[in-house]
Amino acid sequence: MEPLFLNPLFMYRIWGGTALKDKFNYEIPSNNTGECWAISSHENGDCTISNGKYKGMTLSQLWNTHREVFGNAPGDKFPLLTKILDANDNLSVQVHPNDEYANVNENGELGKTECWYIIDCDDDAEMIFGHNATSREQLSQMIANNEWSDLLRRVKVKKGDFFYVPSGTIHALCKGTLVLETQQNSDTTYRVYDYDRVDDNGNKRELHVNKSIAVTTVPHIENNNTYNTASTDSFNRTTFVSNEFFSVHKLEVFGKCNFRHDKPFSLYSVLDGNGTLTTSTSSFELTKGDNFIIPSDLDEFTLDGNMEIIYSHI
Known part of the structure; x- marks a missing residue:
């Protein structure tokens, strides 16, 4: 897929x-x-x-x-x-x-x-x-x-x-x-x-x-802005929020990195930079402003380049 x-x-x-x-x-x-x-x-x-x-x-x-x-x-x-x-x-x-x-x-x-x-x-x-x-x-x-x-x-x-x-x-x-x-x-x-x-x-x-x-929620409730960041030699991933509605992450790619996808689907938006997304059968150029969905049966893919991405899933 x-x-x-x-x-x-x-x-x-x-x-x-x-x-x-x-x-x-x-x-x-x-x-x-x-x-x-x-x-x-x-x-x-x-x-x-x-x-x-x-x-x-x-x-x-x-x-x-x-x-x-x-x-x-x-x-x-x-x-x-x-x-x-x-x-x-x-x-x-x-x-x-x-x-x-x-x-x-x-x-x-x-x-x-x-x-x-x-x-x-x-x-x-x-x-x-x-x-x-x-x-x-x-x-x-x-x-x-x-x-x-x-x-x-x-x-x-x-x-x-x-x-x-x-x-x-x-x-x-x-x-x-x-x-x-x-x-x-x-x-x-x-x-x-x-x-x-x-x-x-x-x-x-x-x-x-x-x-x-x-x-309106009364009184106002302040949020807990504590984020988790995981880093490797080729990317940083920060998880901003994960709850009953959605999980939202920032992905900073600065090299070639392999990902396993185990969600029903995920939504990706490239906010800066460019690179490629490669699956087992195809390769796709990515550039600033691209928006795409990783479907359920795309289990593994590779990102390569220098990009800032926000992605989310249920």
Whole structure:
């Protein structure tokens, strides 16, 4: 079996820019392109396979008709979604529901736990992560009174940082950040605050204050940012998070290294550098911006080159 390469999809966002073209040489549709849906089977953005015998099929079609490719993993939906986000301006302050709330209130949608790897950012970049309310009543009151500077927690970010963003976390990327996002396969976002900005037609974007208050974790829970790194002469592998939703790792390749693959499937994104991926029957050139899936029956493969890769699996 070969790796499955994906054709990415691009989304206009009011806060987007041109970094996806400038940094990855992607062909973007506008100068306000905020999101690259790099590996996605969601109905709002379903990537197609670009190589091999499944070329031309969407990822959702492949999941539904050839589940053996994914190790017969359970579930009605492909569980993960990989994006690259260009925050050329501040994103809305937002929060995502968990599986139970989304299933009831969003027509069976999955919840949205996600995580961010900072690919690049401005020197003074920051993000909103968490809040200072001690009760849901206080949260509701501070939102109603527009006490954003007192309510929202801001943290500095730098290139190479990682943030785990469980459902229920108030958060927002801020201007000047380029991020790889690994998330549950969901497109449900509740906006708490959007800086009172308007679109090209003078309209403010919809807010979802009541739902936001209902799903926000109160009080905010800080994450334990302890990572494990394994090193050899040809690669470093850092495990950022491993839980019921996904495991996410950074792979820094600086030579030739052999890997055994024992997961139902794994999602790979090349963030920098170039090299090759070799199986028992084929070899594939890899370059910055490539996104692919290692299927269940690709038990062994070799990476060779100088690359920075983020990969994930269930």
